[in-house]
Amino acid sequence: MDASKGNRKAVLLVFVVFALGICLGALGTYVVTTRVLAEHAPATHTPANTMAMFTKDLNLTPEQQKQIQSILNDTRSRYADIHKRDDPEYEKTRQEGRDRIRQVLTPEQGPKFEELLLKMDAERLKRNSEGHD
Numbered sequence: 001m002d003a004s005k006g007n008r009k010a011v012l013l014v015f016v017v018f019a020l021g022i023c024l025g026a027l028g029t030y031v032v033t034t035r036v037l038a039e040h041a042p043a044t045h046t047p048a049n050t051m052a053m054f055t056k057d058l059n060l061t062p063e064q065q066k067q068i069q070s071i072l073n074d075t076r077s078r079y080a081d082i083h084k085r086d087d088p089e090y091e092k093t094r095q096e097g098r099d100r101i102r103q104v105l106t107p108e109q110g111p112k113f114e115e116l117l118l119k120m121d122a123e124r125l126k127r128n129s130e131g132h133d
Contacts, residue, residue, distance in 0.1 A: 047072060 050072065055065055098117065105113055 047076065 051065065051069055054060060054068060058064075060068065101113065102110065
């Protein structure tokens, strides 16, 4: 009877250690994921949030706020100009890469690739429209 009681305790102990491992792994994954997502959250990089962060963290005067806002607006405008200038080159390179991939795919893979491209393009357009408000 003692041996079977000892076996049950051993099985229970293994189960508890296993369950704790799962819980700690899940908790660790949650913590790392939320930190990474928080650092890369688009909402933290909006113009209003950037200016609010600068004002609070740097204790900016109203005059400094005005000057820095002007600098940020000018910088965003210059980024937009660069984007407009370079977009055709990016698009040409993207299409050339896609054409090369199409040559490698089988007839069965082709339609699936085109579906993936549609999804990827929709996601890219969504990201671009969110990032250029």
